[in-house]
Amino acid sequence: MGRKEKDKKQIEDVRLRILEVAKNLFLKNGFEATSIRKIAAEIQLSPTTIYLYYKDKGEIAYTLHKEGFKLLGEQFFVLQHVESGFERLKAMGKVYLNFAIQNTDFYQLMFIMKEPIDFIADKDSCQWEEGEFAFGALLQTVLDCKAEGYFKGLNENNVALNVWSLVHGLCSLKLQGHLDHVASAHLHVPEDRDLLEEAFETFVMMLDKMK
Template identity: 85%
Template sequence: MGRKEKDQQQIEDVRLRILEAAKKLFLKEGYEATSIRKIAAEIKLSPTTIYLYYKDKSDIAYTLHKEGFKVLGEQFMVLQHVESGFERLKAMGRIYINFAIQNTDFYQLMFIMKEPMEFISDKDCCEWEEGEFAFGALQQTVLDCKAEGYFNGLNENNVALNIWALVHGLCSLKLQGHLDHVASAHLHVPEDRNILEEAFETLVLMLDKMK
């Protein structure tokens, strides 16, 4: 590896360290309580060094937001070869759920924290290609489902929004502990049952009847 490549690798390593530290602090202490100084201290850098890579902490949150959607979008891309729209829709739901459970930190930044979206709304120059691709994949899949006879008479965009909201709701309830508490305390579901999986399968059955 030449000098130029080594320098570039070092830059990338520092960038990733900054992002990881910020992600940890955002979730542990909250966005407002996290400062550039705290992020710098977490990885033993000077605040000045952080500013060489990012304008401010909202820029860092926005970058993390995009990184998360990039990972999710790449997983959705794997499903492009699935011809059946409804089968693809089911697979997308499972990927979304698995992503939420296995990448809790990214999921919180992408769908729970409001600051990244506020940053995008306030900055007309900011692009959100990764997020638009992820939702666009869902919109196209719903359109393919309609071509197969599903969701007749319904607006495809509204259907996509409702499906996303329902699956997101299940994931959020699971991550915050509400889903398991209600299942155990009020529905008397045994602890060895996967209530999240069962709830998703019920949603799939409901959608399947919309044909």
């Protein structure tokens, strides 16, 4: 490996370390309580070094936000080969559920914390291609469902937004413990049942009747 390659690798390693530490601090202490100085101290770097990579903690949160959507988008992309729109919609829902459970840290940054989306809203020139791709994949799938006879008379944008909102709601309730608490307190569901999976299957059955 030449000098330039080593320098590039070192720069990338530091960048990734900054993101990883910042992600942990954001989730542990909150965005407001996390400062560039605290991030730098955790990595044993000077705050000045952090500013060589990111101009403020808002940009760090935004970068993490994009990284999470990139991961989710890659999983959605794999489903493009599923010919049936409705089957693809179900598969996307399963992918979303699994992503939320297996990548809780990214999920909270993407869909629970408001700071990354505030950063996007404040920057007119800020690009968010990863997020647009993820929603675009859902929207196209809803359009394919409509071509198969589903969601007649409904606006595809509204359907896509509602599908996302409902699945997100299930994930959020699960991650915050509310889903399991309500089920155990009121539904008397055995502990070995996958409540999130069952709730999603019920939602799919509701969608299937919209044809």
